[in-house]
Amino acid sequence: MTSQRNAPNVARRNQSTRRAILTAALDLVAEVGYARLSVEGIAARAGAGKQTIYRWWPSKGAVLFDALLMLGEGQGDRPSELPDTGNLEADLTTVLHATVEEFNDPRLSEPMRALTVEILLDPALAADYTERLENPIKELKRRRLRSAQEAGQLAADVDLDVAIELLWGPLRNRWLHNEGPLTTQFADTVIETALNGLRAR
Amino acid sequence: MTSQRNAPNVARRNQSTRRAILTAALDLVAEVGYARLSVEGIAARAGAGKQTIYRWWPSKGAVLFDALLMLGEGQGDRPSELPDTGNLEADLTTVLHATVEEFNDPRLSEPMRALTVEILLDPALAADYTERLENPIKELKRRRLRSAQEAGQLAADVDLDVAIELLWGPLRNRWLHNEGPLTTQFADTVIETALNGLRAR
Amino acid sequence: MTSQRNAPNVARRNQSTRRAILTAALDLVAEVGYARLSVEGIAARAGAGKQTIYRWWPSKGAVLFDALLMLGEGQGDRPSELPDTGNLEADLTTVLHATVEEFNDPRLSEPMRALTVEILLDPALAADYTERLENPIKELKRRRLRSAQEAGQLAADVDLDVAIELLWGPLRNRWLHNEGPLTTQFADTVIETALNGLRAR
Amino acid sequence: MTSQRNAPNVARRNQSTRRAILTAALDLVAEVGYARLSVEGIAARAGAGKQTIYRWWPSKGAVLFDALLMLGEGQGDRPSELPDTGNLEADLTTVLHATVEEFNDPRLSEPMRALTVEILLDPALAADYTERLENPIKELKRRRLRSAQEAGQLAADVDLDVAIELLWGPLRNRWLHNEGPLTTQFADTVIETALNGLRAR
DNA sequence: GCGTAATCGAGACGGTACGTCCTGTCTTCTT
DNA sequence: AAGAAGACAGGACGTACCGTCTCGATTACGC
Numbered sequence: 001m002t003s004q005r006n007a008p009n010v011a012r013r014n015q016s017t018r019r020a021i022l023t024a025a026l027d028l029v030a031e032v033g034y035a036r037l038s039v040e041g042i043a044a045r046a047g048a049g050k051q052t053i054y055r056w057w058p059s060k061g062a063v064l065f066d067a068l069l070m071l072g073e074g075q076g077d078r079p080s081e082l083p084d085t086g087n088l089e090a091d092l093t094t095v096l097h098a099t100v101e102e103f104n105d106p107r108l109s110e111p112m113r114a115l116t117v118e119i120l121l122d123p124a125l126a127a128d129y130t131e132r133l134e135n136p137i138k139e140l141k142r143r144r145l146r147s148a149q150e151a152g153q154l155a156a157d158v159d160l161d162v163a164i165e166l167l168w169g170p171l172r173n174r175w176l177h178n179e180g181p182l183t184t185q186f187a188d189t190v191i192e193t194a195l196n197g198l199r200a201r
Numbered sequence: 202m203t204s205q206r207n208a209p210n211v212a213r214r215n216q217s218t219r220r221a222i223l224t225a226a227l228d229l230v231a232e233v234g235y236a237r238l239s240v241e242g243i244a245a246r247a248g249a250g251k252q253t254i255y256r257w258w259p260s261k262g263a264v265l266f267d268a269l270l271m272l273g274e275g276q277g278d279r280p281s282e283l284p285d286t287g288n289l290e291a292d293l294t295t296v297l298h299a300t301v302e303e304f305n306d307p308r309l310s311e312p313m314r315a316l317t318v319e320i321l322l323d324p325a326l327a328a329d330y331t332e333r334l335e336n337p338i339k340e341l342k343r344r345r346l347r348s349a350q351e352a353g354q355l356a357a358d359v360d361l362d363v364a365i366e367l368l369w370g371p372l373r374n375r376w377l378h379n380e381g382p383l384t385t386q387f388a389d390t391v392i393e394t395a396l397n398g399l400r401a402r
Numbered sequence: 403m404t405s406q407r408n409a410p411n412v413a414r415r416n417q418s419t420r421r422a423i424l425t426a427a428l429d430l431v432a433e434v435g436y437a438r439l440s441v442e443g444i445a446a447r448a449g450a451g452k453q454t455i456y457r458w459w460p461s462k463g464a465v466l467f468d469a470l471l472m473l474g475e476g477q478g479d480r481p482s483e484l485p486d487t488g489n490l491e492a493d494l495t496t497v498l499h500a501t502v503e504e505f506n507d508p509r510l511s512e513p514m515r516a517l518t519v520e521i522l523l524d525p526a527l528a529a530d531y532t533e534r535l536e537n538p539i540k541e542l543k544r545r546r547l548r549s550a551q552e553a554g555q556l557a558a559d560v561d562l563d564v565a566i567e568l569l570w571g572p573l574r575n576r577w578l579h580n581e582g583p584l585t586t587q588f589a590d591t592v593i594e595t596a597l598n599g600l601r602a603r
Numbered sequence: 604m605t606s607q608r609n610a611p612n613v614a615r616r617n618q619s620t621r622r623a624i625l626t627a628a629l630d631l632v633a634e635v636g637y638a639r640l641s642v643e644g645i646a647a648r649a650g651a652g653k654q655t656i657y658r659w660w661p662s663k664g665a666v667l668f669d670a671l672l673m674l675g676e677g678q679g680d681r682p683s684e685l686p687d688t689g690n691l692e693a694d695l696t697t698v699l700h701a702t703v704e705e706f707n708d709p710r711l712s713e714p715m716r717a718l719t720v721e722i723l724l725d726p727a728l729a730a731d732y733t734e735r736l737e738n739p740i741k742e743l744k745r746r747r748l749r750s751a752q753e754a755g756q757l758a759a760d761v762d763l764d765v766a767i768e769l770l771w772g773p774l775r776n777r778w779l780h781n782e783g784p785l786t787t788q789f790a791d792t793v794i795e796t797a798l799n800g801l802r803a804r
Numbered sequence: 805g806c807g808t809a810a811t812c813g814a815g816a817c818g819g820t821a822c823g824t825c826c827t828g829t830c831t832t833c834t835t
Numbered sequence: 836a837a838g839a840a841g842a843c844a845g846g847a848c849g850t851a852c853c854g855t856c857t858c859g860a861t862t863a864c865g866c
Binding site for chain 2: 809810811812813814815
Binding site for chain 4: 825828829830
């Protein structure tokens with residue numbers, strides 16, 4: 001979280017403590033699950049005082065959010081563009097297969113589910129999440145689809161946000177609501193069905 | 202010895218207390234939101250003892266679930282079939298417009314969001330929900346789509362579950378994650394796009 | 403403490419828990435001293451929840467007060483009169499020697515010092531203490547001195563409250579402020595000096 | 604190597620900061636009472652760093668002690684002798700009336716009560732206090748009483764420390780334990796009773 | 805129609821965690 | 836070096852709920 005109540009002096013922040021807290025949060029979510037995750041537990045595990053957590057984060061959800069961002073930074077990801085080989089279907093397959101993999105990795109999946117739930121309960125956190133993660137990623141998707149549209153691979157009158165929802169939504173839903181196994185084959189079916197439409201022709 | 206600790210005598214159950222508890226749960230979710238809903242609060246509001254709640258429901262999520270079912274019964278809904286006029290697109294429009302309306306009604310929407318969150322956190326509740334609500338409803342959808350398929354309005358090789366996801370998923374996602382305004386126009390766009398597919402032709 | 407904020411149901415009070423808490427308070431004062439005594443510590447030692455303490459007592463000082471009263475009850479004391487043999491000086495000697503003994507018993511002395519300090523800081527507790535302990539005891543003293551006055555052993559115009567202060571005050575001060583050793587000999591000197599006065603004659 | 608961690612260079616001490624801290628301590632005791640006095644609060648009020656306080660004083664009681672000494676210095680008191688007109692009773696009356704006045708002045712009384720409490724809890728502070736304030740003052744009292752003894756106004760066999768206690772104790776007790784109104788009349792009664800003794804004659 | 809057994813309201817209880825306050829130490833930058 | 840500022844680990848505060856557990860006081864059956 002960037003915005004704070006009373007703006008502690010960020011320059012003096014102890015970075016190793018920050019890392020210890022974020023790591024502890026990830027570890028604990030993995031170990032005991034989100035429902036039993038507590039600020040007290042994170043502080044104890046990190047060897048930090050509770051006040052140190054409350055100084056920098058407004059809620060345990062915000063800690064988890066930063067922890068996930070840290071995880072991402074570590075992997076050097078945050079690409080500035082989605083792949084664009086000129087073949088939309090192939091590129092979507094690449095991207096969604098990677099997503100399937102992430103969703104199936106408990107190290108990522110557990111804290112992401114936890115964060116998602118927290119976001120459903122905490123509008124402030126939701127706003128932060130939308131701004132810092134969802135919107136940028138959605139913009140990447142939008143750009144890729146616009147490029148496809150210009151290349152004539154996507155119908156000109158398609159609403160790109162609806163297209164994004166048709167392509168990425170089903171995967172997220174299966175994951176979040178445990179509505180079935182997350183397989184690359186499912187991703188393939190979704191892509192094909194969304195591109196071709198349901199209608200008989 | 203048939204009687205167990207966990208087998209209270211349903212016949213003796215006080216129905217007016219039951220209703221008071223479910224009503225209190227709905228009222229409180231509306232008033233203070235899900236995050237601040239507590240069993241203690243429900244009991245106090247309902248003029249009931251906490252034990253009475255714990256005797257009949259395993260969690261506050263289960264109370265909320267029953268409360269929503271009660272809400273539904275009152276409206277005499279629970280149709281045994283989705284409308285089937287022979288025109289799939291028209292029927293989908295009818296159904297999804299009704300869904301839009303439900304999602305925009307705070308009396309239904311707030312407790313439904315709360316229940317959804319609880320389901321994400323509580324596998325036992327999730328199983329109950331899947332069995333008692335989600336599966337029956339999904340079966341209705343599946344039947345309507347199968348009928349369309351047989352009538353040649355849907356491609357023969359379409360996976361019906363994926364089709365359901367493409368048609369109903371975007372609405373639920375917008376609602377659950379507050380990702381945009383829930384309008385009948387959005388529903389129309391989704392239906393059209395899903396039926397026709399994204400591909401230029 | 404008798405007066406409570408929101409009057410919990412005294413009839414349902416768990417007496418063994420009450421005793422456990424009071425005993426724990428006494429033990430902890432003896433072990434770690436008053437400065438490090440905490441409600442949290444008492445609860446932990448007693449195997450009780452903190453709320454149980456806060457339900458029945460407004461402060462740790464009040465717990466300590468009740469603990470001391472319990473200690474007194476156990477010893478079957480709380481005499482309804484001070485000894486009155488007809489010989490004032492002898493009776494005062496008896497009483498003050500007993501007081502010296504109490505002050506020199508760490509089991510009583512430590513919690514009493516702690517309570518006294520707490521009373522200095524907490525007017526509500528002070529009022530309770532005055533009403534339930536100090537005033538009754540002072541009345542006993544007053545009665546004994548009045549009897550002596552009527553027997554012609556005390557000057558008729560002596561203010562009894564001042565007399566009490568001259569006789570009992572020095573002992574309490576030595577004890578509370580650690581101003582010297584608490585001996586029976588000191589008590590004797592005080593009695594003699596107070597009775598005879600300072601003036602040369 | 605002479606310099607130690609615990610030996611700050613007194614010569615470099617910022618006197619205006621020292622005064623600001625002592626003044627803040629007095630102000631805060633007056634405003635919020637002793638129980639809510641905190642080092643943090645003093646530092647904030649004084650515009651000083653907490654470390655500056657911890658560098659020069661071992662406890663908040665010590666700060667309060669110095670603050671009171673500062674208050675005394677300002678009034679130019681610290682007499683080297685108690686008044687000795689040859690009339691003991693008159694001189695005692697003069698002195699105790701002045702004491703009554705001090706105890707009734709909240710500017711002095713509040714921090715003195717606070718300091719007294721702190722002394723009861725902190726043996727190190729108690730030792731300091733005894734050495735720097737109590738003993739010198741007691742020596743003044745002892746000298747005045749010895750002079751009276753030599754002048755034949757006090758019985759030759761009277762223990763001077765007990766006499767001091769009989770004369771000054773009752774006033775202090777009334778003040779510290781709020782045991783009644785502090786009036787010059789009370790002081791007069793104490794003096795008279797202590798000098799003449801309780802015994803009928 | 806009368807015990808008797810379960811439900812019910814009430815709420816005390818042992819706990820866990822909350823978010824806040826303060827302690828005493830430490831670090832950093834300023835004077 | 837001392838000082839202002841304030842982050843930090845830690846401990847305790849007093850509160851809110853959890854889920855379990857007694858308590859009488861109503862019920863509503865089954866004999």
